[in-house]
Amino acid sequence: MKLAIKEAWKYQLLTYPNPAVGATVVKNNQVLSVEAHKESGSSHAEVLALKEAFLIEYPHSELKNIIDSKEIHEFLALNHNGFFRNCEIYVTLEPCNHIGKTPACAMLLETIRIQKVYIGTMDPNESASGGYERLKNANINVELNILKEQTDKLLYPFLKYQSGHFIFFKMAMREDKSITGGYITTQDSLNLVHNIRTKIDLMVIGGNTVRTDRPTLDSRFSVLKKSSDILIFSSKNNFDKSIPLFEIPNRKVTISSSLDLVKEKHFVMIEGGYNLFSKITETIDYMMIFVSHKIKYNEFNSIEFLGFKKEYSYYLNDYDEVVFLKKIND
Numbered sequence: 668m669k670l671a672i673k674e675a676w677k678y679q680l681l682t683y684p685n686p687a688v689g690a691t692v693v694k695n696n697q698v699l700s701v702e703a704h705k706e707s708g709s710s711h712a713e714v715l716a717l718k719e720a721f722l723i724e725y726p727h728s729e730l731k732n733i734i735d736s737k738e739i740h741e742f743l744a745l746n747h748n749g750f751f752r753n754c755e756i757y758v759t760l761e762p763c764n765h766i767g768k769t770p771a772c773a774m775l776l777e778t779i780r781i782q783k784v785y786i787g788t789m790d791p792n793e794s795a796s797g798g799y800e801r802l803k804n805a806n807i808n809v810e811l812n813i814l815k816e817q818t819d820k821l822l823y824p825f826l827k828y829q830s831g832h833f834i835f836f837k838m839a840m841r842e843d844k845s846i847t848g849g850y851i852t853t854q855d856s857l858n859l860v861h862n863i864r865t866k867i868d869l870m871v872i873g874g875n876t877v878r879t880d881r882p883t884l885d886s887r888f889s890v891l892k893k894s895s896d897i898l899i900f901s902s903k904n905n906f907d908k909s910i911p912l913f914e915i916p917n918r919k920v921t922i923s924s925s926l927d928l929v930k931e932k933h934f935v936m937i938e939g940g941y942n943l944f945s946k947i948t949e950t951i952d953y954m955m956i957f958v959s960h961k962i963k964y965n966e967f968n969s970i971e972f973l974g975f976k977k978e979y980s981y982y983l984n985d986y987d988e989v990v991f992l993k994k995i996n997d
């Protein structure tokens with residue numbers, strides 16, 4: 668389950684509007700595969716983990732070339748050949764039981780007669796839940812609440828955007844907490860930020876950043892290249908309109924001293940520094956901080972943003988650490 672959780676965090680916020688989910692398949696006490704859901708519309712974590720596990724036993728199977736989730740389901744349902752009978756799967760979230768963009772994972776686990784399913788958190792989303800019931804009714808051994816405290820943390824952003832809004836503050840800083848003076852993190856961090864920018868409904872940025880940095884705020888390092896709408900949070904409207912961010916096609920730029928627009932959106936990213944953070948702390952649910960370390964894998968445990976506590980962190984590469992913080996008492 669720890670491996671599944673770790674894998675899922677790598678795609679946190681990229682799976683919007685779906686939750687971040689990870690899965691691990693084990694056979695004879697050996698880990699065969701660890702996978703995560705990567706983006707909405709693509710295969711769920713369980714399906715990817717089952718596929719990878721099957722390919723370890725049958726590396727030349729035509730399954731290797733099947734990408735479409737529905738087709739993977741169909742292939743495994745027809746060709747599992749009893750392979751999964753002594754496999755166990757660990758899933759951070761209850762396997763889904765409804766046929767949405769992809770077929771139900773609980774149905775697949777039932778069809779292939781998996782030996783045992785370990786679940787972290789039960790699905791609070793009524794339309795997708797029922798996977799546990801289905802597996803129980805099919806006489807499949809299921810164990811619940813495995814590392815639940817950790818799998819719950821993984822689910823928090825999803826629960827927020829389900830309930831209306833998820834608003835997070837993104838910041839990049841060096842180990843010494845400095846944030847000015849050119850690029851802070853490596854290309855890996857930029858790639859991740861650009862990929863997240865293609866998922867959000869709105870990006871908020873402070874007026875001073877626009878005036879000083881003259882940013883583009885596009886998604887050129889992402890696969891989708893979709894640039895989000897922007898709210899420049901500023902009481903003045905004295906911007907040089909030749910700044911690149913105004914020239915991105917199909918982008919709406921709003922300049923306002925009010926955050927009302929934020930409340931109309933489900934998934935909002937605020938990018939800025941300490942100044943902007945202190946001005947709009949009340950509005951924020953969550954933080955994603957990219958910390959650039961001078962020393963490989965140095966631990967950054969001194970982050971203190973009043974009212975927020977660290978949920979999780981991981982390293983993108985030797986030097987860039989991604990730290991998630993959640994508002995306390997939420």
Ligand SMILES: [Zn+2]
Pocket residue numbers: 711713762763770771772773
């Ligand atoms: Zn599923």
